[in-house]
Amino acid sequence: MKQKHQQDIPNKRQQILDAAYVIFSRKGYHRATVDEIIALADTGKGTVYNYFVNKEQLFYTLIQEKSMPFEIDLQRLVKSEVEPLQKVEALIRLFLEFYGQNGDLWRVMMHEVRGFDVEGYSDFTVEERNKYQAWFHQSIGMIEEVLQEGRDKNVLRPCDMHRAAYGLFSAIVSIVFGGMVDSIEESAKTIADVFLHGVAKK
Known part of the structure; x- marks a missing residue:
């Protein structure tokens, strides 16, 4: 009996996180309630608060756990021996896959980080927004690192790689959220072609 109870613990926690993903993705952070998550997870309020202090911690845990495999793949690629220009395309592919799978939740997070949700305001404090912004800075920093590697190897021209990384990230997100990814x-x-080579005739 004890062994079964121990096995149920991670399952119940995952059940809560799965329910939270659905509710946050559908309703946004502000309009989502812990009671709705509890109902969908088919659990008790006490069980939820055994794992998560409040709604924000639940949301942040969800973001962390959803992004962890992506971050590992991203870091592995950045540190790999793949040539910089090929690495840029591979990075874009990873971002497209990740945002394609988690776009609804990340759209909610982006609205909150900017300081407003679909109703025009955010429940996050400045400190909480900074915490989520750190995730974006880290991911975009990986793009910047690859671009700088290309500059160091003389396959990319000198430019502000920090701004270039943000530009590429913005293009990827806009295309995903605009529903323009067929393949x-x-x-x-x-x-990758447009970013690296432009659209002007040579």
């Missing part, structure tokens, strides 16, 4: 492979190639 991840083809979209990654197109974005």
Whole structure:
């Protein structure tokens, strides 16, 4: 009996996180309630608060756990021996895959980080927004690192790699959220080509 109870603990926690993903993605952070998550997870309020102090901690845990495999893949690619220009395309592919799978939740987070949700305001404090912004800075920093590697190897021209990384990130997110990704492979190639070579005739 004890063994079964121990096995149920991670399952119940995951059940709560799965329910939170659905509710936050559908309703946004502000309009989502812990009671709705409890109902969907088919659990008790006490069980939820055994794992999570409040709604914000639940949301942040969800963001962390959803992004962890992506971050590991991203870091592995950045540190790999792949050539910089090929690495740029591979990075774009990883971002497209990740945002394609988690776009609804990340759209909610982005609204909150900017200081407003779909109703025009945010429940996050400045400190909480800074915490989520750190995630974006880290991810975009990986793009910047690859671009700087390309500059160091003389395959990319000198420019502000920090701004370039933000520009590439913005393009990826806009294309995903705009519903313009029919094929991840083809979209990654197109974005990489336009970003690296432009659209002007040579």
